[in-house]
Every structure is written in C-alpha cells, then in structure tokens.
Amino acid sequence: MSRIQIEGLTRRFGDVTAVDGISLDVADGEFLVLLGPSGCGKSTLLRMVAGLTPPTGGRILLDGRDITSAAPRERDLAMVFQSYALYPHLTVAKNIGFPLRTRRRRDPRIDADAKVAEVASVLGLEDLLDRRPKALSGGQRQRVALGRALVRDPGAFLLDEPLSNLDATLRTATRAELTDLHRRLRSTFVYVTHDQVEAMTMATRIAVLNGGRLEQVGTPEEVYDAPASTFVAGFIGSPAIGLLPARLSSVDGALRAVGDGVEVPLGAGEDHGRDVLVGVRPEHLRLGAGDVQFRGTVRHVENLGGEEVAHLDVGAGRIALRGPRPLDLAVGDPVALTCDPARVHLFSATGGRRLVRTPSRDTVAA
Template identity: 50%
Template sequence: MAQITLNNLVKTYDDGFTAVKGISLDIADGEFMILVGPSGCGKSTLLRMIVGLEDITSGDLTIDGKRVNEIPPRDRNLSMVFQNYALYPHLTVYENIAFPLRLNRSKIDKEEIDRRVREASDMLDLREHLDRKPANLSGGQRQRVAMGRAIVRQADAFLFDEPLSNLDAKLRGQMRTQIAQLQRRLRTTAVYVTHDQTEAMTLGDRVAVLKKGTLQQVASPRELYEQPVNLFVAGFIGSPSMNFLPAKVQGDKLATPIGLLAVPDKVLKAAGSRDHVILGVRPEFFEDDDFVDDSVRAHGTTFEATPRHTEWLGNEQYAYIDYEPDPSTKQLMDELARDLDQDEMPSTVVVTIDSGSRMRGGKPGKFWLDTRLVHVFDTADGSNLTRDAEAGAELTALAEEERESEISAANG
C-alpha cells in the first residue's frame, strides 16, 4: 500500500495547452480515490502523471513521502489497468497474468509465479479460463484478466483508467461490485478515473471532481451529493441531474418559473438581496402531492404544473415540466452546459414521483417539493450559498469510519 501526495501538479504541453492546473491532493494509504469529470477535464492526464507516463511540468508527486517526479514508471511499483485491457492476444490467460512477473525472472522463481497467478485467478473467478486466449473471453473476463495481472505484481497502488467503459450496463454493474470488494480485501491504494458519475458514487471512498484541469471539490460521494460546493459539482453529480431554476426573493417566497415557492428562512437568508439566484432542486425532492405523507407535508411547499411527458420505470416515475428560460441567467446556464459537455441546459424540470401516481403528460397536476433540501447558487460565480461545510465534513468523516469497518469485515 502507499500514500500518494500531489502538490500543485501542473501539466503544460509543448503547444502551450495546460491540461492540469495546479492540483493538490492527498490520497491516503489504502484509500479508493476517484478522479471524475467530463471529457477533457484532465483526469486521465493526472493519472498518467502519477504512474509516470506523462512528465510533470511543475509541482511535486510523492509516494510514501518520496519524491518520484523523475523516477521511471517501472520503478514506481504501481499497477495500471487500462480501458482497452492491453492483453497479449497470443498468450493464454495464465501467461497474460504471469507476464509482469516473468519480466523479473531473476527475482521471482517459477513456483512463486505459479502461486501468485493461481491465487489471483481464484480471486477473480478465472481458474477455469487459464488455458484460454483473450479472443475467446467475454469483455468482463478480459477485464478481470487485466486486473489479475495488476494483482500479481503486489504493487503499492492500483491505477484504473476508465476500465469499464467498454462493457455493457449489466457487466459494468457486476464489475463495479467485484472491483470494490477486491480493493477492500487487498487494502491496496486505488486511483480510478471515470467520466461516469454512477461509478464514482458507488466505488469511491472519496471523489475528486475536476473541471478544465482544476480541482473543484474532494469529498465522500454523499458530501458531494448533499453539500456540493458549486453549480458544476451539483450538476455533474447525480442522475438525473439536479434541476436549476432562476429565482428571486419575493417577500417570504422565491419566485421561480414554476411558481412562488415557500422556502425556509435559511434559504431566503442565503439568497439575500441579490437580484437573481439559481435554485438547485434534485428530482427526488419532488412528489405527487397525493402521495405525500401528512407527517412531512409541512416541510415543503406545493405548486401546480402540467407535465409535458411522464416516464414509468416500475419503481418510480419521471415527470418533465417545461418552463420559460430567464434571459438574466441564460449566459450562466449556457456556460454550465458547456462545462458539463451538453449542447444546452434544457428549460425543463425533471420530477420524480411515486410509481403509483396517475399523473400523465398534458394533464395539470399538483406537486409537492421538500424545501428543506434545496440549494441556492450565486449567479456571479456559481458558488453554493446554502452549503453547510461543517455538515459536509461530518458526512465525509462518517464515510471514513464506514470504510474502516468494511475493510475489517472483508479481512476478518
């Protein structure tokens, strides 16, 4: 295992483009750290800097306190799992897994190589496939072979570069579970790059969100979800994405395109005297008013709207409510859309409602919104005006306690 520290890392290419802009990050010994963000945010470049495949323009990279900027990849004792598996097609599964050990033939004897290969193959349920060639394996099996090759090296850390992007949705779910369980069992430091926020939320002890080469927020998945630091993090984390509505204080309410919404005093105070703010509301904060329990009704507000369309998913439904965009916030929303790799920010509120609701597209309905959970963002810089940093830190601390408990259970 290893502690990896990034101190103000910068990567500037010969053409002057800076892909990584002064990122500092402490990755704890045995931690599963996720680097996430849209295409072009610098996450893969940062991973390649850690493993040594990209030179560091400035800043310091240390592993267990030792500066490794100029140390070649083969001497950093890190194992990397690539997106395309990087298997040798002419070698069997056994030979592919054993390959990095045979490069050190003088240091590792044949019996030890065999023991490590078979131990790794048992971990990954590959024992019966050891004599097969990669061409005869499924995508998930190939990825497990690539992971086996990383495991046998007994490296200080595993680095994953979007390893599941070539798999279908079902296999991705299965492999996520296997990777998480394996990392807990081995207690090896892991750095995992993905653009898929679902992978980030389900795998990471902490998640580092990047935008255009800069670090936006580092926290547990739950802190990112409940206490995002700005519009970008709030919009990137969560599926479906957080809804953003232009809003303005009007008396003791917020005037929005979907109506006047009664909100708690803390939300009004956060909005203050600003001409406009952005109201952030996740789809699951809504409900069909007919399905709201009386015990929680007082914690929210209601409004009437006509959804354009509804989607029934079995366990829940989505309703889509269109609204007129506000010219005063259009520039900010267009910029956010570009940052999130979208053509534009749709003027639509996505609402989650009970699967038993009879609301249908084109028919007016009454919705309830839990206003205890909404966020308010500054239109000037996108910062979250309602963020509770102390509450967020508690969520991340709790996640760390749970991680230690899971590791103990996995190795108990």
C-alpha cells in the same frame, strides 16, 4: 498499500491546459474515483501519477517520496488500461505472470507459478489459465488485466475506465467484484471514470474534475447531498437536478428566494436583489402545496417500470419529479410541487458556486 499526494499538478499541451494546479491527498487504502466528462483531465492526471505523462508543474509523492521524475517501473504502482492491453499470443497464465519475468531475473526465488495461481484464485480465473485472450469474454479479459496488475503486489492500483468496454449487465457485476476486491486487498485504488453510477457505488471519496480543475472532493454522500457547484450538482444524479432562476428578497425580516413559479422560504435574514439558482433533486419533490412552492406544466412523462419521471417547465427553467408509478400526470397538466426546505440547494447565478446559510450574519454567503 500506499499514500499518494498530488501537489499543484499541472499539464499543458501547447496552449491547452489539460490539468490545472490540482492538489489531492489519496489516503492509504482509499478507493478514490476521479470523475468528470470527457476532456476534463482525469486520464491525464492518472497518467502523470503513473509516470506515463510528465507534468508541466507540481509534484507527486508516494509514501512521502518524491516520484515526480521517477520512471514508471520505479513507482510501485500498477495501471489497468481501458483497452486491457493483453498480449494476444500469450495464455491467461502467461499474461498474468508477465510482470514477474523481470523480477525473477533479479530474484530467482520468486515462484511465478504459485503467484499466478494465487491471483487466479482471487479473481476466479483458475479454469481459464490455458486460454488466450481471443477466447475470453470482455469481463474475463478485464479480470486478466486486473490479475496482471495484482501479481506485482503494488502499493496502489491506477485504473483508467476499466469497465467502459463492458455491457450494462456485466458492468454492474464487475463493479461489485472490484469493490469486494478492494475490501479484501485493502490496497489504494485510484479509478478514472465518467460514469456517475460507478463513482457513487464504488468510491470511498470522489474527486470531481471540470475543465482540468478540481470542482469538489468528498464522499459520495457529500458530493450528492451538498454539491459545491452547479456543475457537480448537474453532473451527479439521474435525472439531473432541476436548476431554476430566482432572486433573494427580504420582507419583514424573512428571507426568500422568489422567481417565476418558484418560492422558497429561507428563514430570518436580510439579503436583497441577488440572483441565485434554486436546485432540487427529482426524488425530493412531491405533489401538493407546502412552504416551498414550485408551479409548472408537465412537458413529458417517462415510464421507468416501477417509477415514473415527470419533466416540468417552471418559468424559464425545468425540473423533474420522480416517484412510484403511476404519477397520474399527463402532458400539459398544471402541477404544484413542494419539498422539505432542507432539500433545497442555492447557487450563485454568476459563478455557480454553492451558497450556504451564515446564521451569524443573517444572510446567505458563498
């Protein structure tokens, strides 16, 4: 197991900054997921940690040792690529054992066959060792690629969207396999994906990237329940969080966020005229009246089997209501919704950053 420290890491390609001064501390034995849309810099960041792409600035420490300029083979890190990168002419056994060839030259005592058999047992590949990659399913190839990394006994595993080539059913099963493998190995995993479900179900912590910068780092619960920005709030969660424009106002010492079809009490305080975005997740809304009020019109209803999602126009924005089927709503219906005030999120309308209550100041602050 290894601790990976990333300090101010930057990578530029000409005039384009792919990774912009990112700092991260990946704890020994952690499963950290780098999450973000295509082009956000997550794969570039991973490749810099692996030594495949040199950084423009910053440094990388592995267990306190500066490896920023070290060759990939000197980093005690194993990378699993999206394409699996298996040798088509070699059997599963030889693909898994390939990294041991160089080691055996340095140390003839290494029992490659025993090591391959051990890894194959861990990954359930014992019956496939004589097959070649073309005779394997996508999930089996993915496990062989993992086995080739595992056989090295690395300090950490770096995985670049390893499930993206699998169908939905196989992705679900393989997520569980990877999570179980991490728990058994207790190794450090750094995992790149654009899939929020993978991040939420597998990570001990999630680092959300946007435009080459770090938006937020936290547990799955933290990034979902307390998103640091409208980007994080909108990227994580399906259906997406509703964001509605409003303005802060105080009447007789009571602070409220008020907009077209929106009224949210915020308790005692003073804060006048600031534009905000009110966020609420679909599963936190319910039909009916309450202290928090959203009034809109049904635009579309989706049947998800056991649940339905109603999409509503509320003033200049949209929100979604998710609940057990049937919701008994139809297109064009006027609807009043409410929720627990603690479930409402506030963001700055200009910078998109999360706003939090500051009791000592009786106001809402960034």
